[in-house]
Amino acid sequence: MGMSSDLVVMGAGPSGLAAAWRAARRGLSVTVLERADHVGGLSASFEVSGVRVDHGSHRLHPATPPHLLADLRGLLGDDLQRRSRNGRLRIADRYVGFPLKPAELAKRLPPGLLAGVARDALTAPLRGAGRGGTYAGALRASLGPALYEALYAPYALKLWGLPGEEIDGDQARRRVTADSPWKIVRRILRGRSSGQGKIFYYPRRGFGQIADALADAAAAAGADIRLGTACTRIEPAAGAVVLHTSPGPGPGRGSGPGAGGGAVSRDPAPDADPTAEARLTAGHVFSTIPMPALARLVEPGPAPEVAEAAGRLRFRAMVLVYAVHEGGRWTPFDAHYLPGPETPVTRISEPANYRTSADDPGDRTVLCFEIPCAAGDEIWATGDFSGVVHETLARSGLPPVDLAGVVVRRVPYVYPIYATGYAEHLAGLDAWAGTIPDVTTFGRLGLFAHDNTHHAMAMGYDAVDSLTETGWDGSAWRAARGRFAGHVVED
Ligand SMILES: Cc1cc2nc3c(=O)[nH]c(=O)nc-3n(C[C@H](O)[C@H](O)[C@H](O)COP(=O)(O)OP(=O)(O)OC[C@H]3O[C@@H](n4cnc5c(N)ncnc54)[C@H](O)[C@@H]3O)c2cc1C
Known part of the structure; x- marks a missing residue:
């Protein structure tokens, strides 16, 4: 037995949530399937030692289109703070502000x-x-x-x-x-300065407050957001796509959506056996999971040569190391960019410096070290990162920390890798994805697009706008895809 929705969205990151909210506001019945036990995807926040932290340095850029910014202001009110950037970049063994x-x-x-x-x-x-x-x-x-x-x-x-x-x-x-x-x-x-890039927007309770607010708004508009629910198989059929789901990896350390997320459910299904597969049907499916993962779920899948090319698309993984520092703020800076070879760390951010919040403790702070790697390599497999923390600070000319604890998160899909030849591998897969009836892929991982949160949200809005009363508007979506191709990532 299953249930039916006008729209099923796979993935509750900013792209899936923006789509769910817009579609639910339009009166569609919407179900969101999220494998993790929290919303937000890469844009989620969680708590370490009483401090809200993000998955690496996240800011809402001033390049966010005005209509998206207005919607987020409407959801977050004064909690969406306008901040001045205050970072440092290490170049030639010294820091420039x-x-x-x-x-x-x-x-x-x-x-x-x-x-x-x-x-x-x-x-x-x-x-x-x-x-x-x-x-x-x-x-x-x-x-x-x-x-x-x-x-x-x-x-x-x-x-x-x-x-x-x-x-x-x-x-x-x-x-x-x-x-x-x-x-x-x-x-x-070259002697030109810029007014851009000096400010950013950031929610008082961490960047993930954006996704939490989108989830709450989608739920309030009627969307059913199912956490801890992974899609395991997709069978496109005329007029109704059949999706099979199973419970996700189970409760983790993530934070859920903010208070009041009425229809955001942590249970795979209200009264079902938690280990059982469930089945639902959808008029249309939006997938924001990695495109190669989608190819593995859809039956029938792509031709062998397309599947093989898809297997060559690679994603960079990242270990995020959260170091708890005793003794108040570590530095006044929000982020330190470390491009040099003296450490595998690319950036250190201090989340409490991204906002003004009475919730942040005065006697300690948390630093986030971003360490890109390949899933399964030596960095990925490292157990104790306290040595990396101390060495990185010493080698980068940064103040030492009084380390009270270390929390580590490993994220397998972080950056699409544009290795030479990637475009060919992607083109075949994308062309195949375009032929799946009533299934549309978008989002950072869904389009193999190195993007920002505001791009992901824009994709979600555009996808809903391509879903018209009379069905899927392929030419509107092609035009939207053309716009996405022009997205340029802000740091
Ligand atoms: C280190 C770092 C720094 C960044 N800094 C910024 C910044 O400063 N500003 C900015 O705007 N953006 C930044 N970004 C980008 C931002 O995080 C992404 O653009 C955004 O999160 C993408 O949203 P999305 O919905 O497309 O994908 P995601 O956030 O990846 O969400 C995809 C969701 O799908 C779920 N999922 C996967 N497989 C399944 C399955 N089989 N079934 C169900 N669910 C599934 C995942 O759990 C996840 O929740 C940064 C990214 C990184 C990695």
């Missing part, structure tokens, strides 16, 4: 590097536009070799586990063209 100031840069950067950057700026017209090709080629051409070697090359190796020569040029266009600290270095060195 962020937002960057030309005078400070001229003073702080070693003369050799400054001369190299100046030389590269002068010879830029001779290097060409750097379109296509590899990440290394594109950035050497646009930024010049000096800045590329000092910042981007070591950073890419840490972040994606590949030298820039083995990364597709798309990665440079999708990320580096954004208003990131990296781009700002370049712009300021």
